[in-house]
Amino acid sequence: MSFEVAAVRRQFPILSAAIDGKPVHYLDNGASAQTPEAVLDAVRTYETTARANVLRGVHRLAERATEAYENARAEVAGFLSVAPDEVVFTGGCTAAINLVAFSYGSLLQAGDRIILSELEHHSNIVPWQLLRQRHGVEIDVIPVTVAGRIDLNALPRLLTERTKLISLAHVSNVTGALLDVHAVVTLARTVGAKVMLDGAQRIPHGPVDVPALGVDFYVFAGHKAYGPNGIGALWARPEHLAAMPPFHGGGSMIGRVTFAETTWAEPPRRFEAGTPPIGPAIGLGAACTWMRGLDWKGAHAHEMALVERVMDGLQKIDGAQLFGPPGLQSRYPVVSFTLDGVHPHDVAQTLDSFGVAVRAGHHCCQPLMDRFDLDGTTRVSLAPYNDESDIDALLTGVEHAARMLR
Template sequence: MTSLTIPAGMPQYDDVPRFDVARVRADFPILDREVNGHPLVYLDSANTSHKPRQVLDVLHEHYALHNANVSRSVHTLGTEATEAFEGARAKVAAFVNAPSVDEVVFTKNSTEAINIVAYAFSNASLRADAPAPAAPSRETDDRFRLGPGDEIVISEMEHHSNLVPWQLLAERTGATLRWFPLTEQGRLDESGLAELVTERTKIVSLVHVSNILGTVNATSRITQRVREVGALLLLDCSQSVPHMPIDVVDLDADFIVFTGHKMCGPTGIGVLWGRGELLAAMPPVYGGGSMIETVTMARTTFAAPPARFEAGTPPIAEAVALGAAVDYLTGVGMRAIQWHEKELTAYALDALATVPGLRVFGPTVPVGRGGTISFALGDIHPHDVGQVLDSLGVQVRVGHHCAKPVCSRFGVPAMTRASFYLYTTTEEIDALVVGLEQARKVFD
């Protein structure tokens, strides 16, 4: 397979960096396999990405040669493991242009990262409301206190991981949950921004790129309004950090979250980035080893971030491998990956438009959208579409994609989703279209 051919109508810029897709694909062992007697066509990278040899080798080498616990031992293996672990933190910080390496908290995934922020609000609110002497004698930052009359704002576009934690927080504290609706084109409806985000708002938590619609949310107007009312802003960047250059300074969010397994890294490792002064003001969520400053039988004081939020033995090898994934993506070039996916998306939208009866959900133009396309094929159930495609070696995701409110908004129980990454080719999109034509024949 060769480098991508630019679709008709797409501008060609000399200053856009590019890479050889065939060379990239050669780094991913799994892409050489067959499924059901056909070459593997993997179009499910929004679900999880594949791992290049460069990451797999680092993961193996760490366990084979450097395995030890971190921040606990002065012996050689402990020192090597700690240096590799903290070195990975520094790589991640640089990848998103974090002002300080201490602003990067390693978590299990994006879901845990969001829950840490939500439970920090909960813990701060309980402290503030608990009667003496039950209330610990700790100062609580007012920005994290929630109660009746306060509001949390999300959107109808959210993955369940950025919806359920806030529902639970609202139930625990008596706060009110509100949300941005969706337009028919699959974009955020910001027409009621001033009425939705008000002085009662304590936090706004939004997806940066939708995992189901592919919509890229331009957050500048929302950010400006958040600053005007003194609220906090969290962005779920699970589908943006792997696919485009992300600069937390430019984003001007207070927190972002993302996950390793969607960016060529292993499962079991994610990231919470937060402004340093906010992390320092947040109460801890998990208690245990390594997150303490000092412990007596009566009271504990806590370590500074990020250790405060990393209780217990962390995912050490996974973090080191995530650092290797950052090295790999940086070597390919995030602008090049972004442009590659933009061209793929334009090609795919044109190709899917040739399939009779196919309805694309979300933006139908490659502007303000990423390389994730969800669709319906007439009245054929997505599970049936997925089974036909799988019989041809084409791997897509079917279902509600952990975004049931989006499916409800568009009046369908489920969707079929194809999602692209740096190793995806136009030939694979052609295979998808052929498979969809086959599904039509089977179920007509």
């Protein structure tokens, strides 16, 4: 098994499709990645040979659907090196964080403290603010260094006996910085705080050995990991899932319903009220299997070589400023930059005219933008299927924007 980018590209139909007559250089993977044939096939197979509701019917299609759905859970669990019944399917990463904030949050007391960081995505800020409104918990914020990393030197002084949870991005969606999870977990244990990681930007770059991280909760999104939209996953330690009350009520999540009293199903079912997104879950399972088949040592080296090409190229363009870690260590393939005197949306719009798709703006990280007094950044986020031609088109477009719009 060795890494060959052309062979990976061939598995993604959209990469060879013409968009307005030209192929697209897709560098917006941090927002949504593209999806391979293996995922499309898995969803189509379900829809055409097994479409039915899960966990209810006794007919053959229902049994096939249930089997495919639970197999998908096992595939996701395998990707995280955890047990299948510790994996909850959710509507996405945001939904998973909201689930934890609501259900685990309801076990907290007024005055308990939660620690976030300045570089969190809004999805790892707002659910906790809602919990603060409902429950009177307090939020502490770890600052970010000038290199765009969570400043763990500041964490010890934020820890108190009332700190119950530290919830951080495993990899920043703006700077690509990788969190030093070991340091966070070690510090959290000194006060008995739990640790949750938002793995949305980490999962698309290879399997994660969650037990080895020593965290309590791990969440991620399907559509950023080559899977369908409308699906995500939460992993939690079984003792947490067992203690947590339901988030949503409805079918499937119950033990027994009477008007006097209703009992809950055991996890993970307790947290999957109603008909789940069956096809998307099956697609996510297929995406995890597809990812496990990739040579990640080779893929990561390839991705980081492209990051180096992006950084070297941008540094040669007058007015371009990199934002984030200055090197390749402890980072994933996300590069943010600004172009002096040109708004990021104008950079992105110009790049679109060169067939290059990037994201520009605040990246749902307004507190981080405020911290650095930025209107936004232009973000290049890579996947294993990107190649040098994508980067060269990007750099040509940025040079053009620098020449025409400054």
